[in-house]
Amino acid sequence: MTEEKKGFFKRIFGLGDAAPEPEAKPEVALESPAAPVPEPVVVPAPPPVPEAPPAPKLSWFQRLKAGLARSSSALSEGIASVFTKRKLDAATLEEFEDVLIQADLGLSAAATITAALGKGRFDKEIGGDEVKAILAEEVSKILAPVARPLVIDPARKPHVILVVGVNGTGKTTTIGKLAAKFRSEGRSVMLAAGDTFRAAAVEQLKIWGERTGATVVARAIGADAAGLAYDALKEAQAAGTDVLLIDTAGRLQNRAELMAELEKIIRVIKKHDASAPHTVLMTLDATTGQNALSQVEIFGRVAGVTGLVMTKLDGTARGGILVAIATKFGLPIHFIGVGEGVDDLEPFEAADFARAIAGLAG
Numbered sequence: 001m002t003e004e005k006k007g008f009f010k011r012i013f014g015l016g017d018a019a020p021e022p023e024a025k026p027e028v029a030l031e032s033p034a035a036p037v038p039e040p041v042v043v044p045a046p047p048p049v050p051e052a053p054p055a056p057k058l059s060w061f062q063r064l065k066a067g068l069a070r071s072s073s074a075l076s077e078g079i080a081s082v083f084t085k086r087k088l089d090a091a092t093l094e095e096f097e098d099v100l101i102q103a104d105l106g107l108s109a110a111a112t113i114t115a116a117l118g119k120g121r122f123d124k125e126i127g128g129d130e131v132k133a134i135l136a137e138e139v140s141k142i143l144a145p146v147a148r149p150l151v152i153d154p155a156r157k158p159h160v161i162l163v164v165g166v167n168g169t170g171k172t173t174t175i176g177k178l179a180a181k182f183r184s185e186g187r188s189v190m191l192a193a194g195d196t197f198r199a200a201a202v203e204q205l206k207i208w209g210e211r212t213g214a215t216v217v218a219r220a221i222g223a224d225a226a227g228l229a230y231d232a233l234k235e236a237q238a239a240g241t242d243v244l245l246i247d248t249a250g251r252l253q254n255r256a257e258l259m260a261e262l263e264k265i266i267r268v269i270k271k272h273d274a275s276a277p278h279t280v281l282m283t284l285d286a287t288t289g290q291n292a293l294s295q296v297e298i299f300g301r302v303a304g305v306t307g308l309v310m311t312k313l314d315g316t317a318r319g320g321i322l323v324a325i326a327t328k329f330g331l332p333i334h335f336i337g338v339g340e341g342v343d344d345l346e347p348f349e350a351a352d353f354a355r356a357i358a359g360l361a362g
């Protein structure tokens with residue numbers, strides 16, 4: 001955990017391991033010697049070296065803002081180039097709308113935000129800061145209805161969370177981070193290594209299990225994923241586990257046979273508990289931009305996605321896609337990820353996200 005945390009801070013600050021500070025040399029007190037000796041060189045004492053400040057502990061908002069820096073600076077630059085001390089007119093609004101579309105917010109949200117900006121401000125001078133404040137307010141309004149927490153039903157033993165998504169979108173990592181969260185809330189957790197194709201994914205899950213104190217159910221590589229999910233559910237029920245998180249292999253939404261396998265996993269789980277899975281969580285990689293829309297559409301249809309986690313919002317200029325997804329699907333966005341560390345996943349907050357992407361202070 002500390003290892004990863006360190007990695008996160010290193011990335012944010014570009015810090016290496018602290019180099020040892022050079023020792024301050026004491027000032028030399030000289031006395032005139034009897035015999036002539038070469039004039040000694042007086043080395044002035046270097047100024048005292050200030051103690052290295054402790055690594056600042058960033059708040060979640062600061063980390064979110066740092067993570068979204070590329071997205072927000074793309075927007076800020078666009079806004080600065082459009083609002084150059086001129087009066088608001090139709091042409092300015094059109095250019096502003098284009099900036100929003102370029103930033104992946106989607107046509108519908110771009111139109112809504114532009115209309116809100118134009119309202120009552122026509123022919124008036126408007127500066128970049130005011131535009132950013134309005135942008136944040138409008139994005140927050142769009143996102144508020146989808147910023148919904150993932151609620152674990154304590155009556156379910158287990159509450160089954162099936163995690164789905166395209167390859168590499170962060171399913172296994174998100175499962176690990178969630179396991180840590182649930183464990184810290186005092187819940188018992190079981191992880192099912194349903195990505196039976198990739199040995200590395202199973203290993204990764206086992207490591208998360210060890211780290212978080214969650215039981216891991218795994219089978220040999222190539223084993224039937226639906227069978228594994230069924231067995232894990234039975235084990236979790238027998239043990240009275242609070243939360244069962246089921247990993248699945250990544251699959252592209254246009255691979256019909258793989259999507260059919262996902263349907264089978266759900267069918268088999270339902271045979272054992274008709275109410276399960278209680279949550280179908282889909283991970284979306286923010287760096288993929290517009291393709292995320294088709295992913296949500298198809299996974300939503302096939303797997304009955306109930307909520308989203310958007311990962312990798314750090315290091316992408318395409319964070320605006322979250323707004324487009326919220327507008328188009330209205331699915332709850334439970335968490336967002338801004339790094340690989342265990343602490344880099346937080347419940348999604350509309351106002352924070354809106355202010356961070358608009359480049360405003362917290």
Ligand SMILES: Nc1nc2c(ncn2[C@@H]2O[C@H](COP(=O)(O)OP(=O)(O)OP(=O)(O)O)[C@@H](O)[C@H]2O)c(=O)[nH]1
Binds near residue numbers: 167171250312315338
């Ligand atoms: N920067 C960053 N990296 C992340 C984030 N979430 C996950 N990752 C990284 O993304 C990579 C893929 O994550 P996995 O969890 O293996 O993805 P997966 O969906 O399980 O992958 P498959 O099993 O191949 O489908 C890993 O290197 C993770 O560390 C995030 O929020 N930010």
